[in-house]
Amino acid sequence: MIGAYFKEYGRWYLLYVCMSALYFLSFFLFHLPAAYFLTSLSFNLSLLLGATIWFYLDFRRKMRLLQDIISLEELEGLNSPSELAFRSVLEEIQINEAERLLDLKSQNQDLQDLVKMWSHQMKVPLSALSLMAQTDQLERQEVRQQLLRVENYLDTLLTYLKFSDKKDDFRFEFCSVREIVSDLVKKYRISFLTKGLSVNLTGDWQLKSDKKWLSFAISQVLDNAIKYSREGGSIHIQLDEKGLTISDTGIGILPEDLPRLFEEGFTGYNGHEHKKATGLGLYMTKQVLDKLDLVISVDSEVEQGTQVSIYKQKRD
Structure with missing residues (x-):
C-alpha cells in the first residue's frame, strides 16, 4: 500500500x-x-x-x-472533482455493460428459439428419408428432393450464424446474374419436376457483386417461389440492366404480412398454414442484399402469385 x-x-x-x-x-x-x-x-x-x-x-x-466495491453506491465517499468524474465514467461503463449483457441474453434466447425452429424443420426431410429407408422405397428423385431441403436449411442456418458473428467474406467481382440463376435452376430441377413447374428465364444482368452471397439471396427467393407454387404452375425469371424479377403463380401473400416479410423469425400466414418456413430465409436475404448494396421488393396478390424484384440501390 x-x-x-x-x-x-x-x-x-x-x-x-x-x-x-x-x-x-x-x-x-x-x-x-x-x-x-x-x-x-x-x-x-x-x-x-x-x-x-x-x-x-x-x-x-x-x-x-x-x-x-460491489456497487457504485459504495463510492459515495469519493467527492472530489476528479473522483466524481471517475464515478461518472464508471456509471456509464456499468450502464453500457448492462445493455450489452441484455443484448447478449436476447441474442442467446433468439438463437435458442432459432435452433428449436430449425431442428423442427429438419425433422421433416430426415423423417422422410428415414421412412424411405425403413420401407426400402428409396426413390432417387425423392431422396434428392429431401437432401436439397436439408442443404437449404443448413445454408440458411450457417449464413445466419456468420452474420450474427460478423464473419462475412465478401469478394466483389463482375458476374453474370443469368449464370447464377441458371446454376440455381439446375440445382432445383428436382423440385421443379416434382411439382410439375415450368420455368422461363430471359435476359441477363451484369453487375459487380459477390457471386456466392448473391447466389444465396436469389436461391432463397427461388426456393420460396417453388414452395408456394401450385403443382403445374409456372415461374418466370426476368433479367435486364435494371435488375432481377422472379414471378410465380402461387398462393400469394396476405397484404398484412407484406410489411413484415423481412423480419427475423417472421413466417406469416403461409408459413404457419403450410409449415414450410423457418422465418430466416427472407430475413437473411435482406441482410445479404443490404451488404451487397442491393434492394429487394415484394408485390403479391392472394391466389394470383408473387413478384420479387432485386435491383441496385439508387444513388442520389
Missing part, C-alpha cells in the same frame, strides 16, 4: 525536494545563516509529515473502497 501511495504522489515529493534545494541555494548565495535554513526546513518537514499521514490515510481508505 505504501509503495502504491508513493507511486501516486511521488511527483509532489520530488517537487518538494527540488524546491528545498532551490531554497538552500538561495541561502547559500546570499550567505544567510544556516540555522535559519535548518529551522525553516524543520517546520516544512513537520508540515510535510502531517500532510503525508493525512493523505496516506485518505489514500488507503479509497484504495480499500475500490478493492471491495
Whole structure:
C-alpha cells in the first residue's frame, strides 16, 4: 500500500525536494545563516509529515473502497472533482455493460428459439428419408428432393450464424446474374419436376457483386417461389440492366404480412398454414442484399402469385 501511495504522489515529493534545494541555494548565495535554513526546513518537514499521514490515510481508505466495491453506491465517499468524474465514467461503463449483457441474453434466447425452429424443420426431410429407408422405397428423385431441403436449411442456418458473428467474406467481382440463376435452376430441377413447374428465364444482368452471397439471396427467393407454387404452375425469371424479377403463380401473400416479410423469425400466414418456413430465409436475404448494396421488393396478390424484384440501390 505504501509503495502504491508513493507511486501516486511521488511527483509532489520530488517537487518538494527540488524546491528545498532551490531554497538552500538561495541561502547559500546570499550567505544567510544556516540555522535559519535548518529551522525553516524543520517546520516544512513537520508540515510535510502531517500532510503525508493525512493523505496516506485518505489514500488507503479509497484504495480499500475500490478493492471491495460491489456497487457504485459504495463510492459515495469519493467527492472530489476528479473522483466524481471517475464515478461518472464508471456509471456509464456499468450502464453500457448492462445493455450489452441484455443484448447478449436476447441474442442467446433468439438463437435458442432459432435452433428449436430449425431442428423442427429438419425433422421433416430426415423423417422422410428415414421412412424411405425403413420401407426400402428409396426413390432417387425423392431422396434428392429431401437432401436439397436439408442443404437449404443448413445454408440458411450457417449464413445466419456468420452474420450474427460478423464473419462475412465478401469478394466483389463482375458476374453474370443469368449464370447464377441458371446454376440455381439446375440445382432445383428436382423440385421443379416434382411439382410439375415450368420455368422461363430471359435476359441477363451484369453487375459487380459477390457471386456466392448473391447466389444465396436469389436461391432463397427461388426456393420460396417453388414452395408456394401450385403443382403445374409456372415461374418466370426476368433479367435486364435494371435488375432481377422472379414471378410465380402461387398462393400469394396476405397484404398484412407484406410489411413484415423481412423480419427475423417472421413466417406469416403461409408459413404457419403450410409449415414450410423457418422465418430466416427472407430475413437473411435482406441482410445479404443490404451488404451487397442491393434492394429487394415484394408485390403479391392472394391466389394470383408473387413478384420479387432485386435491383441496385439508387444513388442520389
